[in-house]
Amino acid sequence: MNEEKKETEKFYCVFGVGEREFLIPKENVIQILDVTKIFPIPGAPDYVVGALPVKGKIFPAVDLAKVYNIERLDYSDNKLLVIEVKGEKIGILSDITPFFVSFESDIVLEDFIDPEKLFEQLKIRSKEEKKDAK
Amino acid sequence: MLNNQETIKNFLLEADDYLNILIEGVEELEIKGYNKETLESLSKVAYALKNSASNFNFNKIVTVSQKLEELFKALLNEEIKYDKSFVYQIKNEINLIETMINEIYKSGKENSEIKSLIKHEPIIFKTLLGKDRVRVSLSLIEKVYDSLGEILVQKNLISDREKILLDIVGEISDKVEKLTREINNFSNSLRVQKEKQKIEDILLDDFKSFKTKRNDENLIFPRKIKEITNDMKESIESLSLFSENLLFHLKSLNRQIDYLKEILVEISMIPIGILLYKVSEAIKEKAKEIGKKVEIDIKGTEIMIDKTIFESLYEPIFCILLNSIQHGIEFPQERVNKGKEREGHIKIEAKRQGNYVTISIKDDGKGIDAEKIKEKAILDGLISAEEASFMSQEDIFSYIFVPGFLTSDDIQGDNGKELYNVKKLVSKINGKIEVLSELDKGTNFIIKLPQSLTLRNLLVFKSNNLDFAVPIDYIEEVLMVEDFPQAFEDGIIRYKNKETPVRVFSEIFLSLNAKNPKNGYIIVFNFSGIRKALIVDEILGHEETIVHSFGDFLKGLTQYFGYFISSKGTPVYVVNPLNLFE
CATH class of the missing domain: 2.30.30.40 (SH3 Domains)
Incomplete structure (x- = not known):
């Protein structure tokens, strides 16, 4: 019984930005960190809040509130949801402690975030690329 | 002409690389089946191998690789229909080349006979003989780099703490020194007091027993403290000895890490010769097309450079050489009229200077007229006439790299964009380019590059x-x-x-x-x-x-x-x- 159930269910991670909640596939989630030291990256767009050094390397942290224009009232419970997309780590600021849920796989979800699309959308473009896009 | 030991070694290194690419290509062909991409790269490599072997007069390898090249081209142009049996044939020829390369390693000569074998049975590649080399994937090297990066971070961290440790030990021994001094002073003053007391005691005999007891206590306490401070002093001494020892070991660890760093940088390096031969072959062809004759002399082929730099260096060097044969070196008749040899000469020399590699490309063509560049720079408002009179030749020549600067055909290189491009390409790999020139004697481009970009x-x-x-x-x-x-x-x-x-x-x-x-x-x-x-x-x-x-x-x-x-x-x-x- 249980095994059958697993096949039709999909697991997601829920995180919060302001009053809104988003879902992201569980497979992409690597870890959840407390927001400790994030170092600013001068010249990066405002939604990139900075870089986190881990094991001699850095990965960027983004704030979706700036991407989706969400107003933020309470800063108290800030966590960093670390996901892996296209072989790279990215941190996403969450105003709630992220948790996992499961849904039937045929349900169409609102506020679902496709990590790859997010990556492509938020990836920093060089001046030349911006010109080409125009 | 090129048959000395050192250059043969370079050829062998080169040939090894080509062989590896050939083997990989054939394996790819076997897995993927007929595909133009693989065949194209195979034919290019076979061509390169042929050229490089012909430079050293290894005629048998030339013959076999030419055969391979023709086969790849024929397959590419669909002149022959591809079937799997070709893979075996190709493997056979590659094995033959490999055998001959091994023979050159051992005896300096190719001994095997070329037999046209067409066997329809699977052939397994022989293991590479007489060569203590392995192929390593780049991703693995990158991983080692990453871990070395972390080690360096830790190393720097420890080196920073090194000073702190020394400071702490220094401070403690200072304080103990002070403490010992204080205690000595104190017990000295006590002794003086006791001496006084003795005299008093003689005078006041009655209270003798009571007072002696008290005085003894007074003396035991400083003695105890003195003992403890002495112990402390000893401990401090062994602590500073220990930290000195530790620092000594740290130093030798640092040296080893530096050494490791150097070796690692070398691992992902390729001798520049492969590239220089390739470029000069392409340029010789070009020169023939435009009716000029050039001899290209290459030195320093053994210099190693970073793989990334290697890959980005072909284009700028090609552009400089092209500039040389198009605008620098005169047509044979013109050269004879000037009293020069009919044939133009280009000297390419790679040298290592510390962490840098310089590549000098020198032709004996027309050269650049510094006065004309000065005039043009003043005309374009880049410099004032007054400044121009102060400027060194070097600085004046640097204007040929300014985009859109060279428009006149009188100055070498009517295509200013091309030279600007060269500069941009060289800058991309963190290099610098300089130009020296003497009118009618020739032009010398010097590229200076870091040996490693990592x-x-x-x-x-x-x-x-x-x-x-x-x-x-x-x-x-x-x-x-x-x-x-x-x-x-x-x-x-x-x-x-x-x-x-x-x-x-x-x-x-x-x-x-x-x-x-x-x-x-x-x-x-x-x-x-x-x-x-x-x-x-x-x-x-x-x-x-x-x-x-x-x-x-x-x-x-x-x-x-x-x-x-x-x-x-x-x-x-x-x-x-x-x-x-x-």
Whole structure:
């Protein structure tokens, strides 16, 4: 019984930005960190809040509130949801402690975030690329 | 002509690489089946191998690789229908080349006979004989680099703590010294007191027993303390001995890490000869097409360079050589009229200078007329006539790299865009290019490159409390703002008869309203002869480290080469000064 159930269910991670909640596939989630030291990256767009050094390397942290224009009232419970997309780590600021849920796989979800699309959308473009896009 | 031991060694290294590519290609062909991409690269490699073997007169290898090249081309153009049996045939020929290369390794000659074998049975590649080499995937090397990067961070961290440890030990021994002195003084004064007491005691005999008891206690206490301090002193001595020992071991560990670093850098390096031969072959063909004859002499083929640099070096060298045969070297008749040999000569020489590699490309053609460039630069408003009279030849020639500068056919290289492009390509791999020339004698281009792009020499500086770094390769000198009080307001410094434009780092980089940092520093860059300067708040020092490049997400930040993690554990961004001034 249980095994059958697993096949039709999909697991997601829920995180919060302001009053809104988003879902992201569980497979992409690597870890959840407390927001400790994030170092600013001068010249990066405002939604990139900075870089986190881990094991001699850095990965960027983004704030979706700036991407989706969400107003933020309470800063108290800030966590960093670390996901892996296209072989790279990215941190996403969450105003709630992220948790996992499961849904039937045929349900169409609102506020679902496709990590790859997010990556492509938020990836920093060089001046030349911006010109080409125009 | 090229048959000395050293160059044969280079040929063998080259041939080894070609063989590996051939083997990989055939394996790919076997797996994927007929596909033009693989066949194209196979035919290119076979061509390259043929050329390189012909340079050394290894005629049998030439014959076999030519046969292979023809076969690949025929398959590519669909003149022959591809079927699997070709794979066996190709493998056979590759094995034959390999055998001959092994023979050259051993005896310097190719001994095997070429037999046209067509066997329809699977052939397994022989293991490479007589060569203590393995193929390593680049991703593995990258992993080693990453871990070395981490080791370097830790190493720097420990080196920083080293001083702290020494300070602490020094302080403790100082304090113990003081304590001992105090105690000595104290017990001395007690002894004096006791002496006095003795005299008194003789006088006042009645209370003798009581007082002696008290005095004994008074004496035992300092003695005890003295013993403890002596113990402490001994402990401190062994502690400082221990820390000295530790530092000694740390030092030798550091040396080993540095050594490891050097070896690692070397692992991903390729001899430059492979590239130089390839380019010069292509240029000789081109020269023939336009009716000129050139001899190309190549030296320093054994110099090793970074794989990334290697890959980006073909185009700029090709452009320079093309410029030479198109505009530098005259037509045979013209040369004879000038009293030169009919054949033009180009000398390519690679040299290693410390952490740099220089490639000098020298022709004996027309040369560049410095006076004409001066006139043009004045006409274009790039310099004033007064400045021009002060300028060195070197500085004048550097104007040929300015985009759109060369328009007149009188000056060598009517295609100014091409030379500008060369400069851009060289800059991309963090190199510099200089040009020297003498009218009617020839032109000499000198490319100076860092040997490795991964391990960089950096100058670390501070601006608005953030740490940045910049590759030392571009820096000409560092000046003090206090010596140039007008730099901030004028946006220019006058120094050594030159005017250098100055900008404030925090203003252009952090978009902040710049304050005049009176105690700041001016970093003067030299980009192939063009000087630009940057005002920063503080210089933190020099660092040799592995620079990580940004991942795909941050790659668009082209103002940076990448970053490294400082000993404090914070990221330091490595600024690309070329993009800074654009």
